[in-house]
Amino acid sequence: FIAVLLVVMVVLVFWQVWQAPQPSARFARALTSMDGNEVFPSFSADGRRMAFMSVKAQRLRLMVKDLHNGNSAEINHPDGLNTGPGDWSKQGDKLVYLAASAQRCEYYTVEIKGLTIGEPRLIHRCPAGSYGKVLFTHNDQRVVFSENAGPGTPYSIYELDLTTQSKRRLNQPDLYLSGNSQFDLHPHKDKLLISSPDKQQWEGFYTLDLTTNKLDLLFKQDAYICCGIWDHAGENVILMGEHPAYQLLSYDLAGKNKQVIFSGSRRISLPRRFNNGADYVFLSGDKHTDIQILDLESGEVGNIANDTVDELLATFSTNHQVIGYISMASGKEQVWKYDLASGERRKITAFTDSRHYLDLHWSPDDRYIAGLTFNELHLIDSTTGEVTVVDFPQTEIRGVSFKSASELSFSAKEGERWRVYTYHTDTQSVTAESPEWAFIQFTPDRDNTLWLSADHTLYYSAQQIKADIPGTPSAILLNGRQWNLRKQDSLWYWYDREGPGQIKRFHAQNGSIESLAESGVGHFDVQGRSLLFINSSESQSNLFRTISQN
CATH class of the missing domain: 2.120.10.30 (TolB, C-terminal domain)
Known part of the structure; x- marks a missing residue:
């Protein structure tokens, strides 16, 4: 019931072949090899563990995998709730995640040592039918998340203080289509990159300073595209290439200076930063x-x-x-x-x-x-x-x-x-x-x-x-x-x-x-x-x- 939108595209920028920069990465290797779909990765601060969602047979499970030895553990809920997506705290000792069914929607945190998973702690109840996203900020006592009023209504972005349990709706673009459900935290600052469609169905890319609540438009594209992320330096926007996407592209904050950072033979969607300061992780599958x-x-x-x-x-x-x-x-x-x-x-x-x-x-x-x-x-x-x-x-x-x-x-x-x-x-x-x-x-x-x-x-x-x-x-x-x-x-x-x-x-x-x-x-x-x-x-x-x- 969580639609994984596979959305791609960019505005064409023409140059001569000999001027085109070479990709900084030409190869990719699998991080998962399970049956079903593995999506929405998040990496712990020590670089050793990856949390991700596994989708199979109408069941959604939040998994934690040790990237060194390949072992994994599942975050279970005794009441059978589907779990994920999730995000690591900046200290790397907790996950915040969604647990939901058709009748319930809840956000939890859980402490994790190695692959030993503690008891989940409920931090917020959201409207049933709201299947949102949640991220820790650079302050592990604050999270940002999306929720809507129920099925078919647009999403808005909120911040939750885990100490005071106070919730506030953040400044954000006007709501069109499914609203504001796609956002990424700056790698070094408490600043969001928000991907949001406008009335003309152009995809807009905005920055939101979580300290000042100031929202700025970076650029828009009239294209079949979605879900930009920051690059590792937080100075550029990473998007997927033209539909169907086989490239990862980098744009400056004005939507210019397009650079190819990865080109391969696999179709690409939903990129994320890997935690080595250079590489990226993406979803690719064989479905047709x-x-x-x-x-x-x-x-x-x-x-x-x-x-x-x-x-x-x-x-x-x-x-x-x-x-x-x-x-x-x-x-x-x-x-x-x-x-x-x-x-x-x-x-x-x-x-x-x-x-x-x-x-x-x-x-x-x-x-x-x-x-x-x-x-x-x-x-x-x-x-x-x-x-x-x-x-x-x-x-x-x-x-x-x-x-x-x-x-x-x-x-x-x-x-x-x-x-x-x-x-x-x-x-x-x-x-x-x-x-x-x-x-x-x-x-x-x-x-x-x-x-x-x-x-x-x-x-x-x-x-x-x-x-x-x-x-x-x-x-x-x-x-x-x-x-x-x-x-x-x-x-x-x-x-x-x-x-x-x-x-x-x-x-x-x-x-x-x-x-x-x-x-x-x-x-x-x-x-x-x-x-x-x-x-x-x-x-x-x-x-x-x-x-x-x-």
């Missing part, structure tokens, strides 16, 4: 996603794309002859088409940048594929791959669908409320729909169109009939920025995030619900008797340390 198709009558499952790279966002064309999808086969995200009759696959775009799409939709005449990025809408010609950017301010966009062959519908925030807008392809203009509606999912068959009102009531069909389906319809209508709930006549489909993740079907005529397919990825499409869904390879990732050449 494939596209499968399920015959809803026979139950037969077939493969559409099952290469050793990510293939995502599979969507049926309106005429049901072609599937559009994203593939990383060329090294960057490209839009591909799969012909259902012949099985032929063809790449239709030739992007050279590092754009990242969150959703795809075909126009009713199959002329266009609409592509949603973090802050833009693109119209992609389904034959030539030519792209037109919708003229709309950069912002968070959700719920994309075609109202007609020449009208593209989407929702964006107007103040604090969501509102539906229509882009007219013939005039390249945008008009606002009635404020009565927060989201409208248009379909070629208007009986299957879904309407969500501003008061969170769901309706269907052109006649706007109130929907009567299980659960809270407004809560399952969207999965992030994608449509999650679909209607086909008397059948309703949605992705259930609980457990391993399942695509479900509700029969309105008899009230029954059935599970159709397991999927670790929420995106799916259904048309006629066919269901497209994403299958993930078994997730396994480990922590790697760069090896400096110096």
